[in-house]
Amino acid sequence: MSAQGAHILVVDDERAIRHFLRVSLSAQGYVVAEAATGHEALEVVAVQPPDVLILDLGLPDMEGIEVARRLREWTELPIIILSVREKEQDKIAALDAGADDYLTKPFSVGELSARVRAALRRTSSPPNQSVYTVGSLVLDLARRVVTREGAGVHLTPTEYDLLRVLIHHHDRVLTHTQLLERVWGAGYEEEVHLLRVNISNLRRKLEQEPTRPVYLLTEPGVGYRFKSGE
Template identity: 40%
Template sequence: MTHVLVIEDDPSIRASLVRSLTDRGHAVASAPTGLVGLQEALDTRPDLVLLDLGLPDLDGQSLLSMLRAVRQTPVIVVTARDDDTTVVKALDTGADDYVVKPFTMDQLEARMRAVLRRSDGAAPDDAVAVGDLVAEPAARRASLRGTELDLTRREFDLLVHLMRRPGEVVRKRDLLTEVWNLPYGGSERTVDVHLSWLRRKLGESAAHPVYLHSVRGVGVRLTAPEDGSRAAAGAGGAPTPA
């Protein structure tokens, strides 16, 4: 049985979600505000949180940041906001998936299963290295030539996913599925934006790649740089704009 916490201010939507999820065999708790939801998440440690962004006491994005500061509980944002900026911000803040209202319960439960599968089947904690780039999943730390990189949660997950497939061209659609848990949709622009941020932190750009190489119309490939490229990337120290 999955313990689900629903944080939703609209009483009719909240009651409908609680009833439908309960009928489907889940144990469900709910909260009408962000602060009550945060306390519930801390006290009961749910398996999954369904989070509305339009809360009366604080913005759902802020609540998501608070949750991520203390828990790695999977979070699915469930909201009427569907603009690309909001979606990207929520995913970058730490949401595991994003569902736009209105939706069917079959769709929502499929998303829940996908997120929980990823959570239950977490990647191995073994460190991985490609060239001078090293990632330690257990510590959630990555470094380049011995200098630790300041990566967001999503940037780190994206980097590790690519590092575990060195030399392989990974499609953006597969990245949306495996890193963002968006098997039923999602904008590839989300991947482009995070790759751009990641390139900056690696000191390279799309025009002058060192580790991250775009394959037009297909996806992206992470490879160890040639000695000359590695030396060039190490010179100067400042990141190159993407």
């Protein structure tokens, strides 16, 4: 989905922030609506679902995390958290509650716009897509084949499963716990070293410069993201 005409709902109790985001995002072709409370946000989404939700955590009537949790009971609407809270535990709690991304205030409009575009790219992917092409990488889920610049890449079963999960949720931050549960299963939530080793191996096999990755990005203290575009 392109920016032109995409609908964004901004949920923040600060009028100045809502106004700033409305002006900035409208100038890029988005249609922007506003909500000042969690309950108002839930009502708006139920009646007229936006394409992307930008959500503050500190709302006057309920925590933004609770808003995300309630929405995840029935919708996969992309949720980007925009908050002054910068502690790792706040980011992890929001992502575990169902948020797709997390930005801290103060923020740059350019960075927020990039995250919105990434969210729109993710939702525009066909639901049953079996082949993902990102730059020089191709992942064929049906054949369990990975190629880079046309050449086959040998991955261990664990490396393949980890890459599959990351690409399936491309442009979304996945926490350490989410990745460990989905790839290794229950009981491995604390085994972060396993995750780091396999991410390192994937970067070595897939990135042009493993120490300066462009696909497999680290969200410090939180988790990882597979970046599919700009």
